[in-house]
Amino acid sequence: MTRATTTASRRKQVPERATARSHVKRLPIWAQSVLLLVAVLAVWQFVSGRLVDPFYLPAPSEIVTSLWLSAVDGSLWANLWTTLQETMIGFCIGATAALVAGVIFGRSPRVAAVLDPFLVALNATPRVALAPLFVVWFGIGLLSKVILVITMVFFIVFYNTFQGVRSVDATYIRVATVMGASQRQIFRTVILPAATPLIVLGLKLSIPFALIGAVIGEFIASSAGLGFQIKLASNTYDTAGTMAGIFVLMAVAVLIDLALNRLARRILFWQPESAERTTSSTM
Amino acid sequence: MSISHDEPLIELDGVCRSFGSGETRVDAVRDVDLAIGEGEIVTVVGPSGCGKSSLLNMLACLEHPDRGELRLRGRPAAEADVEIGYVTQSDSLFPWRTLLANVEYPLEIRGVSKAERRERAVAMLARVGLSGFENHLTRQLSGGMRQRGNIARALVYDPDIVLMDEPFGALDAQTRLLQQRQLQAICAEERKTVVFITHDLHEAILLGDRVVVMTARPGSIKMVRDVGLDRPRDLDHIHEEPRFQQLMTELWDALRDEVLRAAPAAATAVAS
Numbered sequence: 001m002t003r004a005t006t007t008a009s010r011r012k013q014v015p016e017r018a019t020a021r022s023h024v025k026r027l028p029i030w031a032q033s034v035l036l037l038v039a040v041l042a043v044w045q046f047v048s049g050r051l052v053d054p055f056y057l058p059a060p061s062e063i064v065t066s067l068w069l070s071a072v073d074g075s076l077w078a079n080l081w082t083t084l085q086e087t088m089i090g091f092c093i094g095a096t097a098a099l100v101a102g103v104i105f106g107r108s109p110r111v112a113a114v115l116d117p118f119l120v121a122l123n124a125t126p127r128v129a130l131a132p133l134f135v136v137w138f139g140i141g142l143l144s145k146v147i148l149v150i151t152m153v154f155f156i157v158f159y160n161t162f163q164g165v166r167s168v169d170a171t172y173i174r175v176a177t178v179m180g181a182s183q184r185q186i187f188r189t190v191i192l193p194a195a196t197p198l199i200v201l202g203l204k205l206s207i208p209f210a211l212i213g214a215v216i217g218e219f220i221a222s223s224a225g226l227g228f229q230i231k232l233a234s235n236t237y238d239t240a241g242t243m244a245g246i247f248v249l250m251a252v253a254v255l256i257d258l259a260l261n262r263l264a265r266r267i268l269f270w271q272p273e274s275a276e277r278t279t280s281s282t283m
Numbered sequence: 284m285s286i287s288h289d290e291p292l293i294e295l296d297g298v299c300r301s302f303g304s305g306e307t308r309v310d311a312v313r314d315v316d317l318a319i320g321e322g323e324i325v326t327v328v329g330p331s332g333c334g335k336s337s338l339l340n341m342l343a344c345l346e347h348p349d350r351g352e353l354r355l356r357g358r359p360a361a362e363a364d365v366e367i368g369y370v371t372q373s374d375s376l377f378p379w380r381t382l383l384a385n386v387e388y389p390l391e392i393r394g395v396s397k398a399e400r401r402e403r404a405v406a407m408l409a410r411v412g413l414s415g416f417e418n419h420l421t422r423q424l425s426g427g428m429r430q431r432g433n434i435a436r437a438l439v440y441d442p443d444i445v446l447m448d449e450p451f452g453a454l455d456a457q458t459r460l461l462q463q464r465q466l467q468a469i470c471a472e473e474r475k476t477v478v479f480i481t482h483d484l485h486e487a488i489l490l491g492d493r494v495v496v497m498t499a500r501p502g503s504i505k506m507v508r509d510v511g512l513d514r515p516r517d518l519d520h521i522h523e524e525p526r527f528q529q530l531m532t533e534l535w536d537a538l539r540d541e542v543l544r545a546a547p548a549a550a551t552a553v554a555s
Contacts, residue, residue: 169375171371171373171375172375172377174340174343174345174369174371174375175369175371175375176388176392177345178343178344178345178367178368178369178446179368179369179388179389179392179436179437179440180366180389180392180393180440181392182392185392189388189391189392190377193377193379193380194377194379196379269420270378270379270380270420270421270422271378272422
């Protein structure tokens with residue numbers, strides 16, 4: 001009783017605020033997110049040029065203008081295409097090699113034991129430090145970026161595949177053996193599907209890194225790509241252009257992640273929902 | 284079906300099995316002699332860690348005896364042409380397959396045609412009472428249903444021997460009761476040779492034609508008793524039968540000593 005009366009009286013004290021808040025709360029979550037975005041952009045637009053020098057913080061409208069101009073003259077699409085090409089080619093080669101290597105390592109403990117120290121050392125090497133070397137070796141074109149992307153992607157996919165293949169529940173293998181499955185059949189029908197969640201996780205995790213690898217490669221030395229566009233803009237103190245490039249990168253990463261999540265949910269239809277939600281944080 | 288009934292389907296002859304070597308060597312199974320006839324249901328009870336599972340793994344040819352011999356239909360296990368069904372303690376249905384695809388699996392690896400394996404799997408699922416759940420994923424099934432799915436998968440390819448490693452151990456008491464009832468019905472229909480491992484003496488007598496009591500590690504056979512209760516058994520009232528009670532007392536006396544020997548700390552607590 002007392003509790004009911006206190007909440008009732010509290011409600012009476014702040015009627016106008018409570019209704020405003022409940023209006024927002026009644027909106028769907030995505031609409032609330034959009035509302036927040038609009039608010040942030042509005043504050044940003046207001047602050048830029050009034051409280052902060054637009055040289056350091058260009059207004060959203062300026063960034064959009066810069067984007068628009070590069071989209072109209074076609075340079076945005078050409079650069080985007082270059083970066084996506086580097087990312088995808090590198091990703092495909094790196095992931096394929098990593099899958100094969102991961103499976104071999106997972107199936108053969110001796111190979112894994114012998115090569116493990118080398119892999120640890122290679123993986124510990126910062127890939128950014130290798131980038132200038134790759135430019136010297138492979139030129140400033142597509143190849144050096146693709147190689148850099150491969151080194152970024154390989155280890156993530158490799159370790160996940162290796163772990164996935166190695167950690168298959170022994171009971172599944174025993175049951176299949178007793179049922180009369182051959183080694184080959186066990187690999188195809190038990191080990192691979194059981195390892196799929198970790199393999200898919202590795203693939204998902206590695207895509208943003210593939211993008212990072214391509215952009216870093218372009219920063220070091222290039223004549224095309226989003227990284228090139230961003231670097232060109234920042235070299236000429238064009239902060240609006242720089243931020244425009246960053247936003248395009250962000251949008252690309254988000255879109256790829258969304259597409260991958262959808263694909264992963266399809267492949268891993270048999271998994272409970274919670275298991276596949278762990279990845280987005282690394283973006 | 285021209286098998287002479289004098290020759291047992293499964294023969295264990297002085298079978299020993301140990302793990303590790305040197306000082307860390309553990310004898311899991313020692314000198315087990317046992318012959319199991321065609322169509323017989325043998326239940327094995329023993330304290331935990333007594334090598335029951337190791338014994339079953341040897342019957343499944345997943346492990347091999349260090350000494351002694353295992354013969355199936357009179358031939359060494361490795362060269363015997365005997366199909367084995369295996370139901371594990373934990374749920375071992377493949378989570379990436381639907382229930383139907385799980386039951387089809389053993390037929391699939393045998394190269395059975397798609398139509399035939401579907402037909403057989405559907406029929407098998409009906410027999411374990413899982414009709415209507417064919418397209419469910421394993422995570423959408425209850426523990427009892429999964430274990431019945433396991434049993435269906437182990438029976439669908441018509442194996443000669445069915446090995447069960449505490450299949451109902453993880454289920455709650457009521458579910459277990461239902462599963463036991465169903466298993467008895469299936470066994471009566473299929474006339475399979477079954478080796479059933481359990482830690483539950485009650486279950487061992489309910490389901491078995493013979494009950495084997497194993498000693499604490501290293502596991503050897505302490506006692507074998509014919510159950511001698513008529514089938515089909517009325518699982519709800521069987522515990523009222525004098526024969527059941529007599530067996531229960533006799534087997535428990537034998538088993539208790541081994542359970543206490545397997546857990547010395549508990550033994551002293553009881554003694555004081």
